[in-house]
Amino acid sequence: MLIVTTEQVAGREITASLGLVRGATVRAKHLGTDIVAALKMLVGGELTGYSSLMAGAREQALDRMAAEAEALGADAIVSMRMQTSAIAKGASEIVAYGTAVKLSQ
Numbered sequence: 682m683l684i685v686t687t688e689q690v691a692g693r694e695i696t697a698s699l700g701l702v703r704g705a706t707v708r709a710k711h712l713g714t715d716i717v718a719a720l721k722m723l724v725g726g727e728l729t730g731y732s733s734l735m736a737g738a739r740e741q742a743l744d745r746m747a748a749e750a751e752a753l754g755a756d757a758i759v760s761m762r763m764q765t766s767a768i769a770k771g772a773s774e775i776v777a778y779g780t781a782v783k784l785s786q
Contacts, residue, residue, distance in 0.1 A: 682747040683757035684779065690757055694785040699753045703778040704745025708738045709771055735775070739763065742777040755781035 683690060742763065750758050761779035768774050 682750055682755070683784075684743065684747065684761050685757065685759055686761050688760050690759065690782075690784060693757075695759070695782045696785050697783040699750070699755050699781040699783065701778060702746050702749040702753065702755070702758060702781045703776060704742045704747070704749060705774060705776045706738050706741045706745070707768060707772055707774045708734055709769075735765075735773075738773070738775045739777070742775045746777040746779065750779075750781040753781050754783070756784040757782050 689695065746758065746761075758779040759782055761777065763775060763777050765773055765775045
């Protein structure tokens, strides 16, 4: 599935817009990750446990969005965006969304 943040796909014509597609996931922190992060904050640096958690969440949201577009018969997703929000203490939601389209051959 071709996914772009632009409104068009370079070199291709959009022949049909199939509508909004989205994928979401909610992830919670692990107590062990919090402990390691608290220690890391004493000396500074990247909180790799949190980075890994968010990277996995982004990939899962993208995969779910692409699956929804494939179910509609889309060739691509244009104007893709991501959004995150805290929905509870220690839990975040990531949503990926865009417009599913058919492209010319």
